[in-house]
Amino acid sequence: MKHLIDIMDLTVDELDAMIATALDIIGNPVKYSEACRGKKLATLFFEPSTRTRLSFEAAMYELGGNVLSVSSGASSSAAKGESVADTARVVSCYADIIAMRHPKEGAPVVAMRNASIPVINAGDGGHSHPTQTLADLLTIRREKGSFENLTVGLCGDLRFGRTVHSLLLAMSRYAGVRFVMISPEELSLPHYLISDVLEPNGIPYEEMRDLDAAMPQLDILYMTRVQRERFFNEADYIRLKDAYILTPEKLVSAKPDLCIMHPLPRVNEISVAVDDDPRACYFKQVLNGKYMRMALILKLLEVKV
Amino acid sequence: MIIGQIRDGIVLDHITAGRAMEIYHVLHLGELDCMVAMIQNTDSVKMGRKDIIKIGQVIDLDFAVLGYLDPGITVNVIRDGALVKREHLSLPAFLRGVIRCKNPRCITSTEQEIVHEFRLTDPAKRTYRCVYCDTVAGREP
Numbered sequence: 001m002k003h004l005i006d007i008m009d010l011t012v013d014e015l016d017a018m019i020a021t022a023l024d025i026i027g028n029p030v031k032y033s034e035a036c037r038g039k040k041l042a043t044l045f046f047e048p049s050t051r052t053r054l055s056f057e058a059a060m061y062e063l064g065g066n067v068l069s070v071s072s073g074a075s076s077s078a079a080k081g082e083s084v085a086d087t088a089r090v091v092s093c094y095a096d097i098i099a100m101r102h103p104k105e106g107a108p109v110v111a112m113r114n115a116s117i118p119v120i121n122a123g124d125g126g127h128s129h130p131t132q133t134l135a136d137l138l139t140i141r142r143e144k145g146s147f148e149n150l151t152v153g154l155c156g157d158l159r160f161g162r163t164v165h166s167l168l169l170a171m172s173r174y175a176g177v178r179f180v181m182i183s184p185e186e187l188s189l190p191h192y193l194i195s196d197v198l199e200p201n202g203i204p205y206e207e208m209r210d211l212d213a214a215m216p217q218l219d220i221l222y223m224t225r226v227q228r229e230r231f232f233n234e235a236d237y238i239r240l241k242d243a244y245i246l247t248p249e250k251l252v253s254a255k256p257d258l259c260i261m262h263p264l265p266r267v268n269e270i271s272v273a274v275d276d277d278p279r280a281c282y283f284k285q286v287l288n289g290k291y292m293r294m295a296l297i298l299k300l301l302e303v304k305v
Numbered sequence: 306m307i308i309g310q311i312r313d314g315i316v317l318d319h320i321t322a323g324r325a326m327e328i329y330h331v332l333h334l335g336e337l338d339c340m341v342a343m344i345q346n347t348d349s350v351k352m353g354r355k356d357i358i359k360i361g362q363v364i365d366l367d368f369a370v371l372g373y374l375d376p377g378i379t380v381n382v383i384r385d386g387a388l389v390k391r392e393h394l395s396l397p398a399f400l401r402g403v404i405r406c407k408n409p410r411c412i413t414s415t416e417q418e419i420v421h422e423f424r425l426t427d428p429a430k431r432t433y434r435c436v437y438c439d440t441v442a443g444r445e446p
Contacts, residue, residue, distance in 0.1 A: 106437020
């Protein structure tokens with residue numbers, strides 16, 4: 001039985017196959033509309049989320065399946081002190097596949113070890129969010145046609161931004177990719193990603209503090225939100241939250257085919273004036289996320305269409 | 306200073322100088338009712354200085370714990386005065402219930418029944434990461 005806990009659980013070949021499935025779903029939605037008839041997805045969300053939970057549920061409905069949903073920890077038996085292990089065992093009796101979001105890092109690993117059905121990590125604290133990376137990868141594939149020879153700018157909260165870490169890991173497996181990390185020093189990329197991933201694999205990278213200076217070379221600009229919930233100290237959050245804001249003026253020096261991405265929700269790090277720019281891809285990411293979650297559910301349930 | 310040979314027991318040799326006391330405590334050697342001798346800062350051709358622990362009975366040792374604490378240790382098992390087994394330790398690929406994750410956001414911090422587990426991710430730097438949250442083990446080996 002296969003699970004998805006971390007984006008690196010998937011080989012490049014598996015990712016390519018899932019992207020092919022997602023593109024086929026986009027082209028032939030009717031072909032997949034009954035693919036999961038009689039199957040149930042349990043969405044166990046012990047932390048607030050709108051997009052991810054709705055995306056999973058929409059994905060399952062569009063495959064003809066059904067959904068059982070826990071939308072907050074307060075409304076579940078977790079509030080009574082039930083362990084993640086017990087929750088996974090119990091839900092395995094009701095559903096065919098689990099998508100779990102949990103504030104504690106590693107909770108999906110515990111669920112995976114105790115469930116008798118596939119488990120998808122839908123975000124565990126600041127650690128990992130592999131299905132967001134699936135959305136990001138399909139977006140890059142559709143916008144750029146390939147993953148190779150791209151200069152990827154990562155901007156904002158690179159220290160706590162789990163989507164940035166997963167995207168960097170996933171993209172580092174493709175030839176000719178280079179990274180430009182744009183952040184204040186306090187929110188710079190964790191050093192282990194440089195020492196364990198970029199340097200041993202000879203992947204070029206540059207750390208910059210100035211978004212304007214970085215802009216002209218970028219093929220992809222991945223903006224992130226400085227998240228209040230990742231800080232222990234409110235004063236640090238307030239000081240850093242507005243550090244990097246993307247505006248139409250900043251885009252003047254950007255490439256005409258730049259792909260602007262953001263995992264959402266945005267607070268103010270991308271001005272709404274950018275939304276009408278044809279290079280803004282962040283709402284396309286949302287739609288692509290649904291298609292990749294459909295492809296993932298099909299893969300983990302071993303449904304052939 | 307003369308410490309005699311043991312007839313049945315274990316000799317932990319090539320302990321990094323200064324580490325013997327830590328190993329003595331981690332292995333709970335003070336709870337044994339047999340002879341235990343600890344030699345610190347003795348001369349070593351290979352290491353310059355080293356520690357040695359001699360245990361006067363053959364006990365079950367957790368090689369994962371020992372390997373993590375000091376992978377250069379040699380374990381010699383003595384029976385009837387003869388060396389019957391010599392084990393050269395190495396860094397264990399996996400640690401279960403040996404060290405604890407210090408990340409307050411890790412699931413192991415709230416669910417007490419979960420056994421803390423770490424995997425060796427970089428042997429050259431002796432880096433262990435929590436299998437749940439990927440946090441690097443706090444102790445510098």
